[in-house]
Amino acid sequence: xxxxxxxxxxxxxxxxxxxxxxxxxxxxxxxxxxxxxxxxxxxxxxxxxxxxxxxxxxxxxxxxxxxxxxxxxxxxxxxxxxxxxxxxxxxxxxxxxxxxxxxxxxxxxxxxxxxxxxxxxxxxxxxxxxxxxxxxxxxxxxxxxxxxxxxxxxxxxxxxxxxxxxxxxxxxxxxxxxxxxxxxx
Numbered sequence: 135x136x137x138x139x140x141x142x143x144x145x146x147x148x149x150x151x152x153x154x155x156x157x158x159x160x161x162x163x164x165x166x167x168x169x170x171x172x173x174x175x176x177x178x179x180x181x182x183x184x185x186x187x188x189x190x191x192x193x194x195x196x197x198x199x200x201x202x203x204x205x206x207x208x209x210x211x212x213x214x215x216x217x218x219x220x221x222x223x224x225x226x227x228x229x230x231x232x233x234x235x236x237x238x239x240x241x242x243x244x245x246x247x248x249x250x251x252x253x254x255x256x257x258x259x260x261x262x263x264x265x266x267x268x269x270x271x272x273x274x275x276x277x278x279x280x281x282x283x284x285x286x287x288x289x290x291x292x293x294x295x296x297x298x299x300x301x302x303x304x305x306x307x308x309x310x311x312x313x314x315x316x317x318x319x
Contacts, residue, residue: 135165137172140233142221144248146173147235148207152242161242164207164267173246177205179267184211187257187264190297194254194304195220195280200316202276203249205269210237213262215255218289220280222310223250225319230310232289237264250317252280256293284309 138147148169150161162168170176185193195218198204208217217235221228235245237255247253255264280287283295286309291298 135162135168135172140235142219142228142231142233142251143226144246145219145221145233145251146246148244148246150242150244163209163244175205177207177269179207179269181268181271183266183268183272185264185266186261188261188299189257189259190293191299192254192256192282192291192293192304193301194218195252195282195307196254197222197250197252197278198270198273199276199278202270202273203317204272205249206247206253207244207267208237208247208253208255209242209244209265210239211263211265212239213257213259214238215257215259215262215264216292217245217255218253219245219247220252220287220289220310221250222252222280222313222315223317223319224315226250229315229319230287232287234289250319252278254282256291256298258292279304279307280313281307281309286310
């Protein structure tokens with residue numbers, strides 16, 4: 135696997151080595167030893183999640199509040215999404231900045247989202263199947279989120295606003311300027 139650093143400390147793009155032939159392909163989607171060696175992180179994932187969404191569905195920008203914070207390793211099994219993380223760690227030189235990665239069934243890329251990030255994605259294909267590996271269990275009482283369209287963050291989502299499909303909850307989150315982050319850098 136190749137680990138690509140981004141402009142936000144702790145956020146990585148993972149490109150697995152894919153072996154393909156006339157039969158199809160094979161790759162290791164996760165190897166704890168290699169992940170630790172190449173990122174310097176010793177992560178134990180405890181929960182895997184999967185979602186299926188259609189074009190224009192935007193999920194985010196979500197996070198889990200302390201003490202139930204989560205790091206995630208995300209990937210697309212089918213389709214194409216634009217995946218986005220926003221640094222919400224107080225004192226970080228990249229606080230309020232975002233990093234994006236296109237994840238597709240063809241490129242097999244993965245995006246590592248460390249604790250202290252708001253995370254979201256928008257579906258760019260007819261449908262997408264999205265998988266998350268999480269290092270802590272989901273706790274509904276610890277849900278947190280920021281507005282997906284916050285002008286202070288200014289994420290250039292590639293789907294027009296009239297085609298974005300949101301959950302009712304995701305229509306009502308605060309912007310980053312109205313958010314008192316409990317995450318420390």
